[in-house]
Amino acid sequence: MTLSNWKGNGKRKAAAAIALAMLTTAWAVPVSADTSAAGGSLPAKVESGEGAANPGTGAASGANVKTAISKSKAESLLRQYVSIPEEYTLQGASSGTSKLADGSRSYWTLNFIKRVNGKQRGSIYASLDANTGQLLNFRVYSDEPSAPPVYPLKVDREDAKALAKTFIGQVAGTYLGELRLNESFGVSLLPPLTGAVIHTLRYERVVNGIFFPANYIQVELDSDGHVQSFEMNWDETIVFPKENDILSDAEAEDAIRKAAAPQLRYIVPYNAGGKLEPALSYALPAFAVDAVTGERSEVFQFYGGLRGGKVSEKPLSDKPLGTKPRAGKQSEDAAREAVEKAFSLPGGAVFQQATYNEYVDETTGKTRSYWDLNWTIEKDGRESGGAWASVDSQSGVIRSFYQYGPNEAGSAASSPSITLESAVKKAEDTVRKQLPWLAHELHVVVPEAEQYKDRKPEEIGNYSISFEHRVHGAVVEYDRVYVSIDARSGNIQSFEASIADYVYPAQKPAVLSADEAIDRWMGFYDTKLQYRMNTQYWWDGEPMPIEKVNVMIAAGEISEDLKQKTTVELVYQLTSKQVHESVYLDAVTGDWRSMETGEKTALELPRATDAEGHWAEQSLQLMVAYKALDLEDGKVRPNEAITRGELIKMLVLASSGGRYVAYEGMSSGNQAKAMFNDVAADSAYFSYVQAAAASNLIDVGDGSFNPDGKVSRDEMAELIVRALGYNSLANNDHLFKVSFKDEADIDNKGQSAIVVGLGIMSLSDGRFQPDKQVTRAEASIAFYRYLQKRAELQENSLRM
Known part of the structure; x- marks a missing residue:
């Protein structure tokens, strides 16, 4: 079983059926059985940017925006397209226009809110084309989650794909034939550690069989199958070039290699702790080449509101013009x-x-x-x-x-x-x-x-x-x-x-050649043939980004003096492959390293070869994916004893949703005050142990943590119960009926009763075996069960 395949096909079909039913509840469009229908009662696809014959005047925003659909009609349409609960009332409405490649689009934006005892508990934001009625945007914000998250997910990404396509069929059905799913967009290679997951699916426009990523429909669904947002970014006024003599894939890769110019850069990993120092890297940002000529194709860029300039190859002087001031005290x-x-x-x-x-x-x-x-x-x-x-x-x-x-x-x-x-x-x-x-x-x-x-x-x-x-x-x-x-x-x-106060080597370090750097970066990128839009806006002689143009148009600050030039190019574009973390290329060793920690990593998600077919394969691979368990020669060693440092890392990662934990003060390097005398700031466990102590998952005690020490079942039971938040209750062990054969040998009787009662840990012939050392496989299974039970035990907060 792979990490991405958490459920069997039967469970997946059942989950999809449940989620499909959920789409008919609040905030979702009713889904018909015939998903091939062209959108039911929705308007026909936009064929031009022109308004209808009898335009109304949108006055909600105070601007004279001519629209074919009135505010009341816009609200009526939205309530048809999106099931807005009765307790949500219209709070505000505005009309405006946004620029297209050739012309503009008028739109209505409406905001519905729900109030409970005078307090806002939710809102629904939606917008539609004011001339055609096409739904453009829809988003739900709720302060009242309907249910605690379930782990593993009721609806995984595969289920979400089917639900998203059904939803698009209801609200933009006539566009389905021009859409293809971007399989890599919104994907997280790391399996989730919580049921509170949002699936993001982007369907991009395809013209002449070629992707046009600038136009797309994006849908977000939660792990219960509820649609949380819909976004349609589409422009029918764009004219696409038709090229016949296009480079082959091999020719395109050669052109990209010739155009590539990797640049040496000093960077600092985000959370390197005591190892905080500049790292010499090779950077190669994504770029494109013209699909016909093979020449590098640049796009219009803005830096600080101005067009980017050219960096002089010569420095200000050939040698230092003075010495660095010595530290002293200036009055x-x-x-x-x-x-x-x-x-x-x-x-x-x-x-x-x-x-x-x-x-x-x-x-x-x-x-x-x-x-x-x-x-x-x-x-x-x-x-x-x-x-x-x-x-x-x-x-x-x-x-x-x-x-x-x-x-x-x-x-x-x-x-x-x-x-x-x-x-x-x-x-x-x-x-x-x-x-x-x-x-x-x-x-x-x-x-x-x-x-x-x-x-x-x-x-x-x-x-x-x-x-x-x-x-x-x-x-x-x-x-x-x-x-x-x-x-x-x-x-x-x-x-x-x-200027950061770092010390750099007196001589340039020996680094990879540019060609070697390109070879490694080509393993990071895919080369894709696609259309790319390049729009330049000029107003009052100054270039302007589209975001600012739209804001100024909506505010009525831009006149007909706005100049616009939109071109669509056919290019071979470098796009990054799916990676599980941000990385940089070490220019000295040629290794990929984590931008978080600076530690050596790989582009592919690590997998343990000795976990395949193991009874704890799924949970072991989960731990390996998050680097809670290390690999030696590709092996996780499931039968070896788990260490205290590894178990704490597992539990802290669970509390952070799998994100790297940067304990406050770590960025000060060795100056950070360690809570334990045997876990220094440069330890791989430092941030996790510090965070665990700060959250009372572990006690400081005599100041020693012993990160390499082994963990008994008694100790693991207490840690898991602390992580669940029930340790104070468990200490009242007279509340629990403990009938284990070895009860007298157990120090943490209440904790052992809780973990066994919840099914997180099990008995062997009626014995808890409190002193038995926990193996890596056993710890991973207990951790996975802990994630499940944590989700089941999570309750909605009481609302007044």
Whole structure:
């Protein structure tokens, strides 16, 4: 039995039948027996973006949006399509428009809420096309779950696929023929540890037999089979190119290899504990090549609201222009003088105050201190602006600076201007002066000049110029250096230098070649032929992302001056394969490592070869998948004794839903205070043991945990009962009838009675065997049963 096959076919069919019935309850569309019907009474598929002949006026949002469907009709349709319970009342409605490739779409949005004793207990959000009536979005938010989650799931992903397709047939049946399920989207390779699971299924549009991921219908269902949300992202106005001379799969892979440019990057794993230090990795973000020419196909990108610039290959200098300041102690006056010397404060600037601060640097565990300084800017006897700066009180380095207020250059009509080239030069000079010891490692990112073409200084506002930090050619992705220059006065408006205090090797480490890195990354990606949409919006001479365009259209802030260009390209796109965790490629060893911990991992879910056919195969493979049990040469060693560290990791993972647990304070590395003297911050069990102690799953006692110690059945019974939350009750062992033959040998009588009574642990010839060491297989079985019983014992909270 594989990890994904939790139930037999008979149980799956029964679960699907139960869930299908559940779809007819609140918040779901009634499902007809004939799922091949083209949507029943739903409107015909949209054929154009035009409205009907007698449009009404949607006034709910206060904007004059012409619609063929009135608000009352929209509500009536939604109540037909979606079974909204009577206790849900219409709370609000709005109408608006959103951009399409060629034209726009009008829509109605309605929000229904449920109140109990004056408190909101649930809401249903839905929207539909205001001209055709097609359901576009639907989502349920409930503060009253109908039942506790069941484990294993009543409805797994396979069941959810059938239910989602049935649901789409009811609300968008005429689109079914153009949809194909994206089998990898929303998939979690790790089996769930709780019944509270949401299945996300995305059906993508297929044109000419080719996927178009930008158009899709997405459905979310819970593990009881209830539809929680529906989203339709569709644009009938798109024109698709028809290409005949398309590269073969082999030719496409060759083109991708030629276009690939893996980049060395220094990164820091999220929760590496005491091992927190930069890791040298090879990055290769997903990209595409033109399906006909094989040339790399770029898409329009935004960085901080502006078009991305080009990174200079040459650093600011060939060698350091100074030495790194030594740690000392800077006075308030010295910090203030440094800022006033570095930056040109406007006339009338008056110093107000200085604040001294200390904090623990989470990257190093060292204590840092800095001065915060404030000025006000006065004009004509009134405050008209201000300035703020932060200075490292140990090194005197200015960490950040910002000023705001009147432009000293004068009015817009007479203001002088500074060119992009001049702004870049000033930013470079500023960084050289402020960070001289890093000048040979900083590369300016020059903004694209096109975005400033034919624009007045007052229209430009500020030039935003950033710098990339490279060490031995590797990008340091967590460092940030940034300068903003006023386009009218040429003054520095803001400056930021966020440089992590890491030590890097004096010489570049020996790393994989670019070709070797590409080979490994090609094992991470699949190459897929698909249509890709590239839409560029320009308003008032500035490029804008579609999200901002839609917001401004809805608010009535954009006029007909909005320019739009939409193209659809046929590309071979790199798409990541299904992986069970975030990973990075170690540039030195060539290993895949976990972005969470930095530990060596694999792209495939680990499986134990010696668990296949074992009586505890399912539960052992579950533990291996979550790395609660380690493998040696691919073997889990089911008959070996479980250790205390492994069992605690199992139980803590269950409480976190299988997510990595980062105990508070771990990021301070070895400075983190360990609760036990034998589990240091660099231990693989550190975060789990700390979390277990903090939640009273284990006691600190004499300060020793003994993570490699063996676990008796008596001890495991107590741990499981503690995890269930019944340990205080179990300590009143006189409440329990214990009739085990070896009762006198049991220390935790109440706990043993509970685990046996619940079926989590079993007896052998009427004996509990409290002193018997627990094997890995036995522990995994008990853990799996614990997950089942935990779900059964979970009750809905009492609501008033």
